[in-house]
Amino acid sequence: MDQQLKNNKDVVLPEAEVSGVGPRARSIRVGSEGDGDTGSVILGISDHLVSSMVQPNQNQTRTTVETSTVDLSLQVIGPGSHDDNAPLSAKGQTMEINLQDIAKTNNGSASAAFMTLNGMENLLSHQYFKTENQTEMYSDVFTAILPSINTTNLTDPVNFTIQHKKPPPEDHFLEWLNRMCVIVGLFFFALAIFSFLLCRWNPKINNTARLHLCLSLFFSHLLLLWNDKYVEQELACTVMAGLLHFLVVAGFVWMLLEALQLHLLVRRLSKVQVIQRDGLPRPLLYLVGYGVPFVIVGISALVYSDGYGTTEAEVCWLSRQRNFNWALTGPVIAIIGLNWILFCATLWSLRPTLANMKSDVSQSKDTRLIVFKIVAQFVILGCTWFLGLYQGNLFFQLLFIILNSQQGTFLFIVHCLLNKEVREEYMRWLTCSCGKDRSVRIMRIDLT
Known part of the structure; x- marks a missing residue:
């Protein structure tokens, strides 16, 4: 599929086709060291799948895909549209990007996607990153995609807000x-x-x-x-x-x-x-x-x-x-x-x-x-x-x-x-229980 999308860039896929890539990442079983090659392939496929959702000459639209395996936000602006620069969000993470500035150098149109795939943390394990210090991943693996963008330089910074997947350790x-x-x-x-x-x-x-x-x-x-x-x-x-x-x-x-x-x-x-x-x-x-x-x-x-x-x-x-x-x-x-x-x-x-x-x-x-x-x-x-x-x-x-x-x-x-009637009831219970214990003791003494 990845090669077909590379050879035919004009194909447009519906949301259901894009959401199908998630189960592949989720169903793969790997060891604790992860599998970076498989993860890279799936990320590449998802990149082309998301790019295929952008229709030619599309005006300003915002698309959201939420399934048990994929969380995707896609923003597209066309010539003459006015983007409100609302952040894109996926599974608690957010991305803020200035699409209007990108559109000025891209024939008046621009698009951006922000996506997370469930299961990618198994493929891109912290063991995959070879560093001298001890490394641990605290967030989901997310992908930022700029489909059909010709420029490689962004004048405005892109801000990512990432949530910890695990809460801080309890006291x-x-x-x-x-x-x-x-x-x-x-x-x-x-x-x-x-x-x-x-x-x-x-x-x-x-x-x-x-x-x-x-x-x-x-x-x-x-x-x-x-x-x-x-x-x-x-x-x-x-x-x-x-x-x-x-x-x-x-x-x-x-x-x-x-x-x-x-x-x-x-x-x-x-x-x-x-x-x-x-x-x-x-x-x-x-x-x-x-x-x-x-x-x-x-x-x-x-x-x-x-x-x-x-x-x-x-x-x-x-x-x-x-x-x-x-x-x-x-x-x-x-x-x-x-x-x-x-x-x-x-x-x-x-x-x-x-x-x-x-x-x-x-x-x-x-x-x-x-x-x-x-x-x-x-x-x-x-x-x-x-x-x-x-x-x-x-x-x-x-x-x-x-x-x-x-x-x-x-x-x-x-x-x-603090209720007088209830206290009196408690006293009756105690009196009855004590009276029974006393009668039992007297009976045992008589028997002996």
């Missing part, structure tokens, strides 16, 4: 701290879940949102501890990534519902209304709490099913290709923003109550307790997740890990341990 201390904090948080999530399910609560209290918030976060945190164990199993990794996406989004939706119910409860209390049962109806909570995540994950899977699986960080998660990670980041940011608004509105509704609190010694303990509950509720509603925007700072990294892993701890303390 082992932070990784250990995160794992330990998550395990502690899972323990308190489990205590809260059992308390919500087994304790006898006041009929006016609606714990539906809190229970399902605990369930969603418990299972998502549990799976996050194991999402690097199935990277070698494609189907299992894809299922785990999709399930994690659903659970994390569900957790944040339940946080939003809890924030909304808290705000409605405070508003009713401030108006001295009789509360038959606090919170929204259960069917509505279930519909929103699990329906919204199901719709988000379903649409995401239909749009780009390959976005679930093994990532560059060697975990089962959402891919960054085609900005697919925004299927999670977008809803999370929106919910965090709404929770901030609801939390501030709730504090504003509590303003008269907080202002009228007495400052004597008898009230100081209650004041400290209320302040603690406010801070704890801030964590429970996920408002501290905004710290994820400042992960370049070690202090904010530590704060992010400690606070967000302990949502279950704060939830258990505020809604279970």
